[in-house]
Amino acid sequence: MTLTYSEEKYLKAIFEVSEAGNRSVATNDIAAATKTKPASVTDMLRKLSDKQMIEYRKYYGVSLTEEGKKAALMTIRKQRLWEVFLVEKLRFSWDEVLEVANELEHIQSPLMVRRLDEYLGFPKFDPHGDPIPDEFGDVKVRPRLAIAEMDVDSTGQVVAVKDNSPAFLRYLDKIGVYIGARIKILEKVEFDGSVEILVDNKKTIFMSKDMAVNIMIMT
Amino acid sequence: MTLTYSEEKYLKAIFEVSEAGNRSVATNDIAAATKTKPASVTDMLRKLSDKQMIEYRKYYGVSLTEEGKKAALMTIRKQRLWEVFLVEKLRFSWDEVLEVANELEHIQSPLMVRRLDEYLGFPKFDPHGDPIPDEFGDVKVRPRLAIAEMDVDSTGQVVAVKDNSPAFLRYLDKIGVYIGARIKILEKVEFDGSVEILVDNKKTIFMSKDMAVNIMIMT
DNA sequence: ATAAGGATTTAGATTAATCTAAAAAATATA
């Protein structure tokens, strides 16, 4: 089954929205994720349904079929491999990769993807800590917790961020938080959910709840 | 001026056709180069003319403006840099790169192109021996001659091939001709233009005129 | 239980890139 550039974008968006919340995904959420209008989404849903990529009941949202999920995972695999390439080989910073990777992910060449994976040393995680599906669509899961969910005095290592917006990533750079940093929770403020943490045993930083829910830790 | 994927393809095609022959390029030749129909070409010519990328007089063919030529050279630059990447880093053979490079060349990111160039060590020629324009569109020219144009007993080094079709490239691989090979003309057959050559001072091969006009030598 | 409000779909257009078939222009040939 061959998919257009747009169909790939929608399948990936549906997968990502369904990862975040429930299995059944709303039209409005897909529209937000793809930066299109709900009416455009409905059109595309019919097409994807015809191609057996999604389970679609009018007015009741969609879920991916096995085939649709596989396709979404392959697009995500390509996106994340290219992100690793851009950061490790072309010295992009982690806030610069998303836009370009979102174009590169649609290049069609199974041989290129396999060779790229091999060339990069079969990485398991992208620069934001998200897992890279293997060629069968299998992903390595790491049990992880947002900083906001951790107890005082508990420790761990930053393994991922939930928000990949350049603004957020640049701020993390600035305060010295990166994938792999070791952190310890020093204090949690009940009132507003903000936290104080120790980074790499040397730097104390204070962050709002908004930040603390977007930084993922493996303990 | 921002160009669509298709506009880039047409500009590149016009450039390549004009390189091969005259400055004024025919609608039919563009159609052949882009694998579209002449009617589609005419439509696109109007668009490119509106964008000041070409000089277009109905029924009299087209030529690129300075801006159009610059755009074509930038696309060619990207194509050839990606070809180097695919061959040198991902171990593609020279007959496998064209298709993928023709997709990659449309990725928009000046930063990526600059970094890719740097990462590859600022290569001046692609795997087929064709020059890679620099960021200003300047190309390094090498004086070169087709094997068919060389005299008996003259020697030189293979620097490029004119035909990039997989069939041709695979055949060259098979008979041991590659970019950089040293050759000597042993004999030229008047009747049909075929030649006998010595490759790397050790292997004698015979080739038809069709081959001999497509292999370029620097003496 | 129903009316209001929000979400979703449908209807009807638009834009870009392509096509086929027919018309028009340029070129080649007898």
Next chain:
DNA sequence: TATATTTTTTAGATTAATCTAAATCCTTAT
């Protein structure tokens, strides 16, 4: 040079992806 052939353009459609505005369906709060 007049006609035949080839090339190019125009006219009119088609397909994919999108949009706005209007209609329809679902949910929720009174």
